[in-house]
Amino acid sequence: MSEFANPPASGDGDSGFGPSVRRIVASLTDSDWRRLGGCMFAAVLVALMTGTSGNAQHLTAGVTGSLFRPRIVFFLLIGLALWAVMTAWTRYRDDIRDGLAPARKVQAEVTGNRWVQYGGFVAVLLLAILIPPQLSVFWQQVLVSQIGVFVLLTIGLNVVVGFAGLLDLGYIAFYAIGAYTAAYFTGYPDNKRGHISPLPVHPPFHVNPFFVFPLAVIACLIAGLLLGAPTLRLRGDYLAIVTLGFGEIVRIVINNSESVTNGPRGAFGIPHFSIDVWKLKYHWTLDLMPYWYLLVAIIAIVFVLFRQLENSRVGRAWTAIREDEVAAAATGIPTLKYKLMAFAIGASTSGLAGVIFASEVGFVAPDNFVLINSLLVLVYVIFGGMGSLPGAVAGASFLIWLPNKLRDLVAPQDRFIYFGALLVVMMIFRPQGVFPSRRRAREIGLAEAGSGGADAMAAPGGAL
Amino acid sequence: MCFTHSFWQLTISGLSDGFLYALIALGYTLVYGVLQLINFAHSEVFMSGGFGGLFAVQAVVDSNKTPHGVASVMYVLLGVLVGALVGGAVAFVLERVAYRPLRRRNAPKLAFLISAIGASLFLVNIAGKEFGRLAIPMPNLYTNGNVFSVFGAQVQTNFVVIAIAAALMLIFLDRLVAKTRLGQGIRAVAQDADTASLMGVNIDRVISQTFVIGGLLGGAAGFLFGMVFNVQYNMGFTPGVKAFTAAVLGGIGNIRGAVLGGLLLGVVENLGVSCVQSAWRDVIAFGILVLVLLFRPTGLLGERLGRSA
Structure with missing residues (x-):
């Protein structure tokens, strides 16, 4: 040299x-x-x-x-x-x-310390409430239609991948199902009296947009069970490719069924949320902040629920399945039931995200649900720290903020070069993610020290 | 049935796709055999092979007149060779940069997956940046015409070239894995890496060589694909996903399974598309995959990690 x-x-x-x-x-x-x-x-x-x-x-x-x-x-x-x-x-x-x-x-x-954790949660919540009104419209838009929605998706996928260890590469399909459910039920039974439905098909009854949430959750739950019941018997990588296939099938079906979904043109004119029950009246409008607060509220609720779930009997069963499925089954855990449960919970969370996205943007098209988006959500989960809820929030927020920030610095189509490089570097130096859950960090630390595998997804005998 | 009137024509175009799927699928299946890892960046190895071959033939072929005879054969050989070498080189570097450091740390499997996705995004977009994002046609290396006909179906030069090139490579690989010392090493690592290393197999080297072999085949497939269609920065995505599907269909880790899966997928896709619009092509492919896995959860020929061929 x-x-x-x-x-x-x-x-x-x-x-x-x-x-x-x-x-x-x-x-x-x-x-x-x-x-x-x-x-x-x-x-x-x-x-x-x-x-x-x-x-x-x-x-x-x-x-x-x-x-x-x-x-x-x-x-x-x-x-x-x-x-x-x-x-x-x-x-x-x-x-x-x-x-x-x-x-x-x-x-x-x-x-x-438990109180420090609560404090951190409240502090982040306060920041999320106080900071965004000061931001420019561009960043508010990023917050609502990208960060907020994707944080919700990431938290949902974190249940599937992080808690239960099931590799789902078609997660975005449930998001699509949620969004299209919203588009369907916010339509009208007929187009008389100047009513315009977002889709060419008409629902049996019109639903106020805000109350599409339960319908979308149910639709995604059913879709999750339908996909999960036959496929969750498959092992790691087979499950990955089947879910990938499912995600693509859903997107292509939406894209090609012109008479039902408007095809590639997408569903448009999905109304904004509105609550109109008895004396409580509120209408969401083009103003972004109400949507943001709604998102923050939903994310906070889901976050707390999942935190409880993680530390419950169900959460421990998921951990057992993730670490060693055979051993979990041997100790009497009905593995298929719990795996289905994880799948369905993850799916219904993305249904929520789908409804919010559909209502906020007012327009959904098959292009919103391409495979790369499934992969990106997975990347957010792993980057933040698999199985860690704060990690999921942080990972999604940072990795969406970064390309948007880079938009000013580099050509938009080049952003993913940096994104890809960041992922590789991150995995080389910190494979456990930014904020790994304590249990996950320990599993990975032990594996690094040469005792046991870092996860149960390795094929039997293939402990390389 | 909808495909009966042009059954043979569809079968032939299906086999043409299928050979390419098979060549790419082998890259997935070999790597899966030794590492139990979905090498998501393999589709970018394919793409780089396409670019490598493009550069080579652009440098030597005069785009104004189409070569013929021996010259055509030489040019195709050159393209396949350079494409394969570039693919092999990219696969080698990929293993060194994106996988080996993780292996050293015994990182969780999902970390490999994310690293692979990252490498894939990086390679696609840097190719797009360096070479533009438009589809680049390859100069004509021969006149594509009808060579002969089978049961009334026309067989074109493109098909003959792809079939011969792919068949030669597949036979070569099959013999390589079954007969040579390197093949023995690959099989040993696939069966049980720890024991193989106790028996004196240099695991790192075998893994590296496995990536290179997969890269050679993938790169060659990239050139053949680019020769028939175009070369573009994102050309790897769809064939990559399909080839991975083919590998799983045949039983991942199983070399003959990958070939069978590739050919089958190509043929069924083409026959199926004749019944519905071509927009449904991918639904047919994934639908078959889901159906097969439901009834045979380890693929058609089953997982046979480490058996001879």
């Missing part, structure tokens, strides 16, 4: 710069050199990511434009600095950890 090969010629003793560089180079291990290679590779990738874009006429323009002389040197130097920091970290990691041990203990005690 030329950075080290040309030491200044001053060295004639132990104090000189040259010999100390030589000593450092001599002390580098194989893995340090390998890490250097990795950092250089990462630097080239970052140079490509941030460089010029190419096009179909000049296929090499993007690459050559990103990797020209002064630019690439700059990135390689950053890579070198990163490598130096990481290498130093591996040398002094244990010392630093030992030094921080007392602080960690205090931190664990504080964050483990």
